[in-house]
Amino acid sequence: MTATDEPVLFHTTGRAAHITLNRPKALNALNHEMVRRIDDALGRWEHDPAVEAVVITGAGERGLCAGGDIRSIHDDVRDGDGSASAAFWRDEYRLNARIARYPKPYVAVMDGIVMGGGVGLSAHGSVRIVTERSRVAMPETGIGFVPDVGGTYLLALAPGRLGTHLALTGAQLGAGDALLCGLADHFVPADALGAFTDDLAAMPVRDAVARHVQPPPQGELAGWREWIDSCYAADTVEEIVDRLLAHGGRDAKETAGTLLAKSPTALKVTLAALSRARRLGPLERVLDQEYRVSCAALRHPDLVEGIRAQVIDKDRDPHWSPATLAEVTGADVERFFAALGERELGLGLGPAGPGGTTAVAW
Helix, strand or coil, X not given: CCHHXXXXXXXXXXXXXXXXEXXXXXXXXXXXXXHHHHHHHHHHHHCCCCCCEEEEEECCCCEEECCECHXXXXXXXXXXXXXXXXXXXXXXXHHXXXXXXCCCCEEEEECEEEECHHHHHHCCCCXXXXXXXXXXXXXXXXXXXXXXXXXXXXXXXXXXXXXXXXXXXXXXXXXXXXXXXXXXXXXXXXXXXXXXXXXXXXXXXXXXXXXXXXXXXXXXXXHHHHHXXXXXXXXXXXXXXXXXXXXXXXXXHHHHHHHHCCCHHHHHHHHHHHHHHHHHCCHHHHHHHHHHHHHHHCCCHHHHHHHHHHHHCCCCCCCCCCCCHHHCCHHHHHHHHCCCHHHCCCHHHCXXXXXXXXXXXX
C-alpha cells in the first residue's frame, strides 16, 4: 500500500497537524482501522508542543465523511455474530469523546456530505466550519438504526424540537441550518478553504477564522419552527405523525410521509433515546447509552434489512419488522436500553465523566 492509498493521511504544516480521510471513492466512509489511526495520532499530537491545532478534512470533492462503513456492518451481522461491529463502535465512540474533550483546537472542515460517523468526527470539535456545499445529517432511522456517535447528545441540545425532527427524519442540513442547530460554528465559503487551512499553519485559529468567516446563507428551519416545535412536542411517534398530518401545511404533511417510511422500531427507540439523553447530562453518559442501543440493534432484523434496501440491493424498499408503529411495544423499545454488564462502554465512569467535555481556549 502506497502512502496515497492509506485510508487516513497525516501531516503537519507549521502550527497545525492535519487528518485527511482518504477513501474518496467510498465518500470517506469510516472503518475500524481509520478510527484507530486517528485516535493514535490525536494521542501523539496532544503532547507535542509543536502542534497547536488539529485540522480534519476529507479527500475528494464530495464531502468530509458519509458515515460508518455500513456494508461491513451488514456483512458482520448477516454472516457473523456482530462482534466486529460492536468492537468498531466501542473504539469509535471513545474517539468521539476524545475529540469533544481534546485540549487543543480541533478544527473540523465540514465541507460537502457529513453524515452519521462523519458528524461524530466533526461536530464534537471545538471549531466547526461549514460551507455552502455542506450537507449534514444523522440518517440512521432510514436503515433501521438509531443516531449514535454522540448524535443524540448533540440533537438533544438543538433549539426547541429541531433535534427531534432531524433525528427522526434524517433530514439534511445546509450551512445555515447546521449553525442554527448547534452542529457548526462558522461559515467559510468553499473557495476560501484552501487559504483558510494555509492560514492555520501560520497563525492562531481565532485569527484564521476571523480572516475568512462570512455570514451564512439562509436556512429553512427557522421558518418551520412553529409546526416543528408544536408537532414534535408529542410524547409518542404516533402522536407526532397525527399532529403533522393534522397541521394542514404541505411541509408538515410531507414530513409525516417521510416518517412513515422509516423503521418503526428505530423511530420509537430514537425518540426514547433523545428523551433520555436530555436527562443524562455529559456526552460520555449519552455515548454509554448509545452503545447499549447500537449493540441491541445488532440483534434486530431492521438493521440488516435497512442496509440491504438502501446500500446493497438499492431497491429502496425495506420490509420492516414490525411493519407498523402500532406493533412496536414499550417492551420492544425498552430492550434497546438494557444494561450490558461487563460489556458496557463505561465512558461515563471514566476520567472524563461525569464531568463532561473540556472547553478549549483558541
